[in-house]
Amino acid sequence: MSEGTMQRRVQRDDDQRPQRAGRAKRRGRALVGVTAVPVMLIAAGCSSDSGSGDDAKQSSESAASASASPSPTVRAAVYDTLPEPCGMLAKKTLEDLVPKGTKGREGTSDDTATRANCSWSSLDNNGVKGSQFRWLNVSLLRFDSDVTRGAGDERAKEYYDKQVQDAQAVADAENTEAEPVSGTGDEATLVRYDLKKKEGSFKQQTVVTRIENVVITLDYNGAGLAGDKTPDADDLAKAATKAAKEAVGAVTETKGAADGDAAADGASSSAPSSASPSAEKG
Known part of the structure; x- marks a missing residue:
């Protein structure tokens, strides 16, 4: 190359x-x-x-987390029923408050375990000397516990406050006074006032009481008609507060009766059968 x-x-x-x-x-x-x-x-x-x-x-x-979250709860109401309204006051008490009208008239209610009332009226007619009139009404309202609306006693407290306010706001009332009443339920208030009508001057006493989830409103008034003397307001107030305490006692007795029935039912369900299985087989 x-x-x-x-x-x-x-x-x-x-x-x-x-x-x-x-x-x-x-x-x-x-x-x-x-x-x-x-x-x-x-x-x-x-x-x-x-x-x-x-x-x-x-x-x-x-x-x-969702499964662990507890369901909303509210404490149970103490009372789940009401006493018979026309039988909650003793005969002696009625004779003192409405001497001429001890037979009560029960109001209508679609649920007597929740709402009830009874009224009595008395007219002691003395002819030309005048007459003494008395009127008594006892109303009861019970509140259940509700998850959305609250515990029964709290709902009753709201209604109690409203009843006291309403009693102090009666139209045409004069000399209105309000004072607490001790030893009557969880709380109680006496509202008193004068109310003049064409028949005479009426002395009104309203005792509003709350015991747990039940509110009792007791209205009692008296008047001297046809020229008879006007009753003493202090005497009427004393009689009204006594009756209110008696009404509270009637409510508390419903709880004792319910507890007794529950205990009896429990004892009955736990009692052994009178005949044993072996005896039945034999």
Whole structure:
């Protein structure tokens, strides 16, 4: 091979070396790119799995929290019934308050275990010497406990306050006074006032009492008619508060009766059968 020929081959090799190097470099970048694709897919897959796990964990924790949360509750009402309204005051008490009208008249109610009342009226007619009039009314209202509306005693307290306010806001009332009454239920208030009518001057006494979830409103008034003397307001107030305490006692007795019935039912259900299984088989 001549020297000229050798120089041309060397030159071609030198010319082709950069091209081969470029192709090798591009193949390397292509391989690197191909290698990166699975890595990215693996990373994306890990990220997706991690998010799903967090969501599942949060959902599980929320469900556990919801199941662990207690249902709303409210304390039970103490009284679940009312006494018979016309039989809650003793005969002697009625003779003192309404001497000529001891037979009561029960009001209408679609649920006597929740709402009840009885009224008595008395007219002691002395002809030309005048007459003494007395009127007595006892109303009872019982409140049940309710999750949305509250405990029975709290609802009764709201009604009690309203009854006291209403008694002090009677139209045309004069000399209105209000004072607490001790030893009568959980709380009691006496509201007294004068009310003039065409028949005469009436002395009104209203005793509002709350015992747990029951409110008792006792209205008692008296008047001297046809020229007879007006009764003493203090005497009427004393008689009204005495009757209110008696009404509270009648309410508390319903709880004792209910407890006694529950105890009797429990004893009856736990009593052994009179005949044993073996005796029945025999």
